[in-house]
Amino acid sequence: MVQLIVTPETALADEPICIRATGLNPFQVVTFTASLTDEKGKLFQSRAFYKANEAGNVALDQAAALGGDYVGVHPMGLFWSLKPVNPFRRLLKQDVMNSPFYIQLDIFDSLLLEDSPKIHPKASQMIERWFSGPGLQRIPVRNGRVRGAFFLPPGEGPFPGVIDLFGGIGGLIEFRASLLASHGFGVLALAYFAYEDLPRSLLEVDLEYFEEAANMLLHHPQIQRSGIGVISVCKGAEIGLAMAIHLEQVAATICINGTNAVHETPCKYRDLVISPIPHQKEYTQIHVSGALNFRRIKGDPRDEVNQQSVLPVEKARGHILFIVGEKDECLNSKAYAEQAMEQLKSHGRSNGTLLSYPGAGHLIEPPYSPLCFASWNPFLSRPFLWGGDIRSHAAAQEHSWREIQKFLRCHLAPSRSKL
Amino acid sequence: RELTLNLSLRIIQIRVTGLLPSQLIMLQASLTDERGELFQSQVFYKADENGEVDLEHAGALGGDYVGIHPMGLFWSMKPKKMLSRLLKRDVINSPFLVHLSVYDITKPFSSSPDSLMASETVERWYSTPGVQRIQLKEGRVRGALFLPPGDGPFPGVIDLFGGIGGLVEFRASLLASHGFATLALAYFAYDDLPKNLDVIDIEYFEEAADILLRHPKVLGPSIGIVSVSRGAQIGMAMATFLKQVAATVCINGVFLAEQVVIKYRNEKFFSFSQHLERLRINELGLLAFYSAVGNPQEEANKHGLLPVERAEGHILFIVGEKDYSVNSKIHAEQVMEQLRRHGKNNATLLSYPGAGHLIEPPYSPLCVASMNPFIPRPVLWGGETIPHAEAQEHSWKEILKPSYSEVLHFSPVSPG
Numbered sequence: 001m002v003q004l005i006v007t008p009e010t011a012l013a014d015e016p017i018c019i020r021a022t023g024l025n026p027f028q029v030v031t032f033t034a035s036l037t038d039e040k041g042k043l044f045q046s047r048a049f050y051k052a053n054e055a056g057n058v059a060l061d062q063a064a065a066l067g068g069d070y071v072g073v074h075p076m077g078l079f080w081s082l083k084p085v086n087p088f089r090r091l092l093k094q095d096v097m098n099s100p101f102y103i104q105l106d107i108f109d110s111l112l113l114e115d116s117p118k119i120h121p122k123a124s125q126m127i128e129r130w131f132s133g134p135g136l137q138r139i140p141v142r143n144g145r146v147r148g149a150f151f152l153p154p155g156e157g158p159f160p161g162v163i164d165l166f167g168g169i170g171g172l173i174e175f176r177a178s179l180l181a182s183h184g185f186g187v188l189a190l191a192y193f194a195y196e197d198l199p200r201s202l203l204e205v206d207l208e209y210f211e212e213a214a215n216m217l218l219h220h221p222q223i224q225r226s227g228i229g230v231i232s233v234c235k236g237a238e239i240g241l242a243m244a245i246h247l248e249q250v251a252a253t254i255c256i257n258g259t260n261a262v263h264e265t266p267c268k269y270r271d272l273v274i275s276p277i278p279h280q281k282e283y284t285q286i287h288v289s290g291a292l293n294f295r296r297i298k299g300d301p302r303d304e305v306n307q308q309s310v311l312p313v314e315k316a317r318g319h320i321l322f323i324v325g326e327k328d329e330c331l332n333s334k335a336y337a338e339q340a341m342e343q344l345k346s347h348g349r350s351n352g353t354l355l356s357y358p359g360a361g362h363l364i365e366p367p368y369s370p371l372c373f374a375s376w377n378p379f380l381s382r383p384f385l386w387g388g389d390i391r392s393h394a395a396a397q398e399h400s401w402r403e404i405q406k407f408l409r410c411h412l413a414p415s416r417s418k419l
Numbered sequence: 420r421e422l423t424l425n426l427s428l429r430i431i432q433i434r435v436t437g438l439l440p441s442q443l444i445m446l447q448a449s450l451t452d453e454r455g456e457l458f459q460s461q462v463f464y465k466a467d468e469n470g471e472v473d474l475e476h477a478g479a480l481g482g483d484y485v486g487i488h489p490m491g492l493f494w495s496m497k498p499k500k501m502l503s504r505l506l507k508r509d510v511i512n513s514p515f516l517v518h519l520s521v522y523d524i525t526k527p528f529s530s531s532p533d534s535l536m537a538s539e540t541v542e543r544w545y546s547t548p549g550v551q552r553i554q555l556k557e558g559r560v561r562g563a564l565f566l567p568p569g570d571g572p573f574p575g576v577i578d579l580f581g582g583i584g585g586l587v588e589f590r591a592s593l594l595a596s597h598g599f600a601t602l603a604l605a606y607f608a609y610d611d612l613p614k615n616l617d618v619i620d621i622e623y624f625e626e627a628a629d630i631l632l633r634h635p636k637v638l639g640p641s642i643g644i645v646s647v648s649r650g651a652q653i654g655m656a657m658a659t660f661l662k663q664v665a666a667t668v669c670i671n672g673v674f675l676a677e678q679v680v681i682k683y684r685n686e687k688f689f690s691f692s693q694h695l696e697r698l699r700i701n702e703l704g705l706l707a708f709y710s711a712v713g714n715p716q717e718e719a720n721k722h723g724l725l726p727v728e729r730a731e732g733h734i735l736f737i738v739g740e741k742d743y744s745v746n747s748k749i750h751a752e753q754v755m756e757q758l759r760r761h762g763k764n765n766a767t768l769l770s771y772p773g774a775g776h777l778i779e780p781p782y783s784p785l786c787v788a789s790m791n792p793f794i795p796r797p798v799l800w801g802g803e804t805i806p807h808a809e810a811q812e813h814s815w816k817e818i819l820k821p822s823y824s825e826v827l828h829f830s831p832v833s834p835g
Contacts, residue, residue, distance in 0.1 A: 068698065083702075084704075113796060114796060282463035283480055286497070288804060296481065371702060
């Protein structure tokens with residue numbers, strides 16, 4: 001009798017699980033599939049073809065996939081290679097507290113390219129992937145101008161405080177904040193446009209808004225007083241870097257695939273206004289899939305005419321971790337991070353670290369998140385290209401998530417009383 | 420912005436005048452195919468100091484291609500509905516109408532309409548005036564014969580497409596426009612031919628070759644073949660077994676009898692060399708087959724190899740190195756190696772980096788993936804837009820090179 005054994009069946013979405021099948025015929029070719037229906041009813045699937053060993057077993061932590069969505073030994077491959085059945089959809093958990101992603105794992109005793117109502121799996125297992133750990137609290141934030149959601153771990157604390165910023169799609173994205181909080185951080189998922197009564201579109205970045213959020217976080221009774229961290233991606237990372245420079249409340253900043261200058265929207269803080277480097281949309285390229293590649297539309301921060309837009313990263317007091325995907329098709333994140341590191345060095349600063357991942361794309365997320373290569377964007381008529389090679393991107397997500405937590409724990413430790 | 424009637428192979432000149440110096444514009448080409456599917460390309464240019472954009476000299480800044488590419492608007496068109504393939508069905512009576520437009524760009528790719536400044540329509544024909552199309556239904560043979568205008572006689576060519584089946588005529592009509600009497604030959608999923616391709620019986624193709632050679636306007640004593648994909652596998656087999664074949668062009672084929680038996684008279688070739696468990700799905704869910712067909716050098720596949728050393732005519736292999744459906748390079752190289760081992764040097768290999776599987780006549784848009792009626796998921800053909808376009812232009816010139824028609828004229832008659 002064919003059995004599909006999965007342990008654990010319920011886990012945090014960033015935790016690996018063990019999958020194996022027994023009771024097969026020796027050396028039989030089988031198909032493993034994973035299926036997930038997201039909160040909008042959209043189906044995501046992955047499949048891989050394996051050959052059972054002489055005992056009729058397949059253990060995904062030892063066996064190599066022969067083909068399908070990935071090849072080689074990848075125990076979590078079925079998760080990070082999930083693809084939308086209708087292309088260009090992005091998998092994004094909305095409700096992070098009350099429900100998990102349900103993923104159905106199936107094993108078929110033949111090579112199956114497509115689902116068929118006539119062909120049934122030999123064994124199935126439903127598993128749960130949660131974006132919040134037990135005891136995690138979610139507190140909606142509507143405090144002064146600040147809008148977002150605050151995730152507090154169980155217990156008394158005090159916990160290191162972190163602000164989580166996403167990018168140019170706006171709104172409020174919570175899944176990374178809730179996962180990070182499940183690892184013992186007090187995390188504020190902060191919206192800054194296209195959410196509730198915040199501006200509809202991002203016309204300027206007002207750092208005083210982010211300072212308000214930072215102070216609010218620092219003054220929470222269960223948050224450490226010594227300084228906060230920032231984890232930020234894309235446009236959020238441009239803001240995160242500006243925060244690191246101008247806000248003394250910020251002790252540790254993680255910039256994922258961001259820029260080292262102000263682009264497109266002016267950035268202001270009190271009396272200071274930094275004018276942006278304008279986008280040059282005529283350099284947009286169209287990928288073979290029809291998706292738009294914006295990588296070349298941002299002007300070069302090294303050009304003489306753009307100097308006033310470059311962020312003075314040497315003024316940042318805390319530590320900065322730059323995380324970069326070398327196959328980022330949204331922007332040339334590696335070049336920007338290298339320029340920032342160079343700028344630190346030339347000012348005799350050593351508070352920056354760069355982690356550069358070959359093959360990783362723009363949307364570097366917590367481990368086992370499927371690679372989103374391109375997706376529909378509410379502001380554009382065509383899909384938007386993010387880039388990335390599936391396997392390298394998955395490896396980058398696993399590695400960087402560990403580094404992110406290490407970095408935050410190290411630089412937000414209460415013993416560090418720099419600020 | 421000139422020219423109306425045009426064979427789809429001809430280069431047209433596009434020039435925009437009357438702009439402001441350094442003005443940014445978007446050039447767009449649109450085509451609606453015979454099924455009502457829209458294909459479009461969009462490219463951004465900057466006018467020079469005279470307020471002109473001449474595609475002969477101006478480099479595109481962005482859009483569907485970058486750089487100087489006078490015909491880029493044509494070969495970079497993409498279907499609005501993903502996975503559609505541009506394929507002209509009626510090759511005699513109607514052209515493709517391509518609408519060229521110039522827009523002032525304010526917000527490219529946003530939902531607000533840009534301002535249209537000028538437009539022009541160009542016709543792209545697949546046959547020159549006077550090309551005749553004759554439906555062929557003789558014996559077992561099914562297809563369409565395209566005769567050049569005039570009395571002839573003309574060198575004869577059989578044109579074979581691949582695994583989509585049916586009858587694809589546009590390349591045959593273009594070859595006829597260049598002076599070849601070309602038989603677009605169907606072999607499955609057409610008329611009363613078998614619905615599926617289980618056996619490739621070379622005697623069917625021999626029947627077709629003989630019918631072609633018997634036609635009063637066809638110059639004997641031999642014919643040529645232009646073939647792609649599954650058609651190239653057949654073309655290679657025809658070159659191997661049939662003395663009537665003097666020149667064969669094989670584009671991105673597999674020359675091993677895998678999945679399908681190849682037979683000629685009392686000889687059969689087959690090796691079970693398909694490894695579907697090696698199929699790969701790419702980041703957009705497209706199916707890449709190239710690992711699924713076995714390596715022709717493997718011992719296990721020797722019974723599937725054709726005795727290519729028997730081929731007497733010349734063979735031209737055209738290979739796209741970014742072909743994701745077939746590892747065409749290793750298959751072509753294996754045949755070249757087999758010929759060399761038998762002391763023959765009647766083959767040439769043209770290998771194009773960046774070109775995909777569907778290498779077609781010049782200015783055909785790159786079809787990087789499409790649905791195949793026999794396969795449940797979209798198939799990845801591969802190719803990078805600019806190198807693929809260049810490969811199409813270069814290979815077509817090579818296919819038409821006078822040396823090939825010379826071979827057709829002067830090849831000796833062999834009995835049998």
